Amino acid sequence: MQKTLQELADYLGGTVIGDSATLISGLAGLDDAKQGDISFLANPKYAAKVATTKATAVVLPPGAARHGLQAIEMANPYLGFAKLLTLFTARPRPVLGIMPGAHVVADAIIGAEASVYPGAYIGSGARIGARVTIHPGATVYAGVHLGDDVILHANVCVREGCRIGNRVTIHNNTTIGSDGFGYAPDGDGHYKIPQIGIVIIEDDVEIGANVAIDRAALAATRIGRGSKIDNLVQIAHNCVIGENCIIVSQVGISGSTKLGSRVTLGGQVGTAGHLEIGDNVTIAGRGGVMSSVPSNGIYSGLPLQPHRDWLRTMAVIPKLPELKKAFADLEKRLTDLETQGTSEQGSRTP
């Protein structure tokens, strides 16, 4: 594939500085690029490499030195890199139809240009959008709706009646819509509360591998538009995740908790149930969220603290043994002083 610099600038929404007819045939980092490649400067600390790279062109923030290279200026060169990588590596999606060995119940509706692999199962009453790919061993239970351009990787399960929007990708062995964990105490035992809600996943969501998202008890567990969920995450019943959230691996979100938009939860974060985390909140990795968190802010730790305060707390924790010992020393010095005062008084009294 060859593109002119102008074509790439148009694709990126950037501005050509130099010869817009320059032909570009590949993409590489500043160190690895060769003649004909385009590279990018995302981090100012590597600016000097622009002078020595063998790339023909470079994507730069406005005003950065281009050292004689052809250039595309744009505000976010890292986004430019991601978009160019997509352009140079994307391969056409094959349209394979319903392949022999796929199990599709007769009344399911499959959209145009779908690919359903052998061993995939699509249940009764399911409605599958256009250009969907369902890999081997994926199971779409009865009554599920999938939007257009959905990809279900091998062994994904989407349970009864769940709703998945457009351009959603779900990676392998992920479960959408298993029963929420709800029981009523019944003597020594536990009586199962039927979980008759669903999961709704909005457009442009991506979900990693081996994730579990439970169906609601009554209404819907919801994953908002554009949110991205990493591997091995637990989202319990009735949770509502806002738009464009980032949920990193091994996070656990307890039942009925609501996240606003643009919330980031770092790896292994856990939250209690029935609480709210406001918009634009970041919880750093391993944080434990025990109560609601207002919008805007970065928090860490268990108990949760503003991140800067938590850093100070973390600095003290390893010093606790010496602090305890210093405290004991201090107490001894104080007792000595008290005793001395008394004995001085005593010596003075007579």
Add this chain to the structure above:
Amino acid sequence: MQKTLQELADYLGGTVIGDSATLISGLAGLDDAKQGDISFLANPKYAAKVATTKATAVVLPPGAARHGLQAIEMANPYLGFAKLLTLFTARPRPVLGIMPGAHVVADAIIGAEASVYPGAYIGSGARIGARVTIHPGATVYAGVHLGDDVILHANVCVREGCRIGNRVTIHNNTTIGSDGFGYAPDGDGHYKIPQIGIVIIEDDVEIGANVAIDRAALAATRIGRGSKIDNLVQIAHNCVIGENCIIVSQVGISGSTKLGSRVTLGGQVGTAGHLEIGDNVTIAGRGGVMSSVPSNGIYSGLPLQPHRDWLRTMAVIPKLPELKKAFADLEKRLTDLETQGTSEQGSRTP
């Protein structure tokens, strides 16, 4: 479906207060109920809503004000709600037999009224009880026994020779009986210790999605009757889980650890191996269990503490930086006092 209030009271084991012939056709919360519905009062703080609900009848604790509604009195109205929800939402399980595309080895024994979906696999010598449902892509290895009324959701794997009781439900992508994690040091490397035990799951257990329960090294990893396990839980080899335990999502239980009955482990709890947790113990979320815990009690934290003590500890943790600073101030004041005493003494001595 319509039921008389008396029929519902008989089903719930409660007592009708009012007109036992009243016909009930649905179930809803106090706020959402309409004419013909039954509702419930589980939490006393919502008692005032009984006066304003549009429900025809309400399930109440004995003696609660019914504000003129038809009522069923029972000790545990929340359990009543769960049972009514089951009654009003349960759908008959279809009996589908061994469907085309299911892979059943010839010598497996399948009980009456089973449903085995396309893409499910049942290995040699497996014995499957009556009214079992095996969803697409579930794999039952050779020699496995499943009791009656078992449900294996899509892509569940039950490994060689494991034993599963009656009325057990296992959600998607869960693994029962993978090899325990056991190696003998062998120079720089690790020699695998064969894991020749099994997993035994007793009656009335429910297991969530993406759970891993390892087979024992020699005998059996055991999950006791009536226990409920949430998503993404790890139970290592040789563990014994007692009866009616509740294991919340992302818990990890290390090898050979034993839980008594009615133990609750909150989300993300971890335990060391080869320890015992007594009956009726609750470990709150994220707790770390490093040594055995006697019966009865609520514990939290790492190190583990009685929950009330842990709350006090948690109150101090964020104040450690100021405590450290206050300590330094105190030391300075003490030093001043000591110095002052010395100089006073000095000034007095001559």
Add this chain to the structure above:
Amino acid sequence: MQKTLQELADYLGGTVIGDSATLISGLAGLDDAKQGDISFLANPKYAAKVATTKATAVVLPPGAARHGLQAIEMANPYLGFAKLLTLFTARPRPVLGIMPGAHVVADAIIGAEASVYPGAYIGSGARIGARVTIHPGATVYAGVHLGDDVILHANVCVREGCRIGNRVTIHNNTTIGSDGFGYAPDGDGHYKIPQIGIVIIEDDVEIGANVAIDRAALAATRIGRGSKIDNLVQIAHNCVIGENCIIVSQVGISGSTKLGSRVTLGGQVGTAGHLEIGDNVTIAGRGGVMSSVPSNGIYSGLPLQPHRDWLRTMAVIPKLPELKKAFADLEKRLTDLETQGTSEQGSRTP
């Protein structure tokens, strides 16, 4: 099966003490062994049981009292036990070929003596070694290479183009090569960075159930020779795991982190990304690794500390409330002393 003591000693690399022609027909612990069995003494604290066991022979460390039993001496009797267990329990692997119901794309290359179960899928261009077993529902995507003697358990997924060495076993529902979690900020949303690398798993690796190992963004996520990975572990994109590492259940390793050789990560350990952990490092369970760790050492906690220091820290944590109170008492005593000094001074001045 019967073996002479000499045959067993040769197999173990040990030395017979006693009658090398003694016939051995089974293996059991010292308490359970019967006539004809061989047992083993791995832990010196059980040495007295050698005098009372009913075993015919025993594997011992050099010089241990054999109390009249036939014996094999070797430096590591626990390794001897593991090897004997393998010998006495191993069953021949059946060679089943590509079974009816397996989905193998025409251009895939399958090695000699393979077993491919019904419902397994092998994609275009895949190359599968000799004596490989692919269980039901396992999915091998296009272009994957598997070495010899690989076992993929049911519902394992190996994604596009990944490379797996010889003698690798992967347990159920594990995902190898799902997309790394990489996005470039794009206004309020997140633009997906294509993940065009692969996963390389070297020889003699074993991976547990429900594990997720992400493909690299550009090059390869790598699992070194002989490493063992437990259930529900997350390994993010671009990570490099050295040789003979032990990664216990529910560990999460963030992107681009590198582990040396013989690293052990205990259960639920989490690491930040882009850091290095040196050779022979052990991180105890639940440890949080926020920065690089040099070779050799045992660490615990969050923040991470040398294990012995962490034990001291853990001893103080539960005492923080009383320490805080003692501090307040001390401050009061000091204030009293200061006041007293002033009043004494005051009383002296006039």
